[in-house]
Amino acid sequence: GRPPLMFAILAGRLEFMSMLFADPRADISQEDNYARTPLILAVVKSQVPAAQLLLQDPRIDPNLQDGQGCTPLHRAVEKAHDEMIKLLLEHSDVYPNIPEGYLESLIHWAAQKGHLEALQLLMADPRIHVGREDMFHWTALHWVARQGYLDLAEFLVADQRINVNIMGNHGETPLHIAAEEGHEDVVRVPLETEGID
Template identity: 35%
Template sequence: TPLHAAADFGGEQLLKILIAHPKIDLNVRDNLGQTPLFFAVRLGDCRLIRFFLEDNRLDPSQHQGALGNPLHAAAESGRFPALRLLLEDGRFEVNATDQDGDTPLHIAIQKGDREDLVLLL
């Protein structure tokens, strides 16, 4: 969707325009079950992530398909600032599992990412 593309490529101005539309669905999923927030997290752009988090239409309880939730994306991509932002928000399930049964903590351990590991403990 255009919202996925804006989140995936860091299109801040386009994302602002799209999110401002009252009928835009922030929780729309692509063919892999991922929301635009997942794309922004994977990109590691905290400005874009904040746009989503500040909108009350966001449903943080939605699982992102086989890849888990946005915390999984942050841990997998090594995006420490994004992970910290999501954890500070407090609405994401830190013990959620992906298709392999891994939590974000498991991913941080597997990747040997000490910053993420400490943050997730």
């Protein structure tokens, strides 16, 4: 079942949410059957005003993970919901480097899904670990190379913090992956960059 706060979020009923917040008996962090917190539900359902209201309450932990190990920020990146990503990143208690189950960071998610704007927002946040590796020792650039996202490849390679020569578990660099996948336009991006070995 869903707690009353969840119904208020789904309906966009901010006044009812405020009433629940004022009631000391109300459990405003109760999860639903999918282990989603109220904030995660607000993100998933694109309820920006509800998310804003939730983030104002000190009882809300903006880093709680759902049953799949995802935080509200993971879900915002997954949906490429730029307004929600900005809102969450502006909150000082949001920790943007929590990995999900496969050790993938938020920039991995944005890279895999081809969400350039989300990737730009994340990379602009000084708290983000841009060179984070997943369980395969792949960075965001490895995933961009695999998927063939030219605009994301250009964006990442232009960032001085990105190591274009980093190798995965089997010694594969992003350049190797792009070539193997037949993404010739993406292969040219790192080749035109200084520092390629």
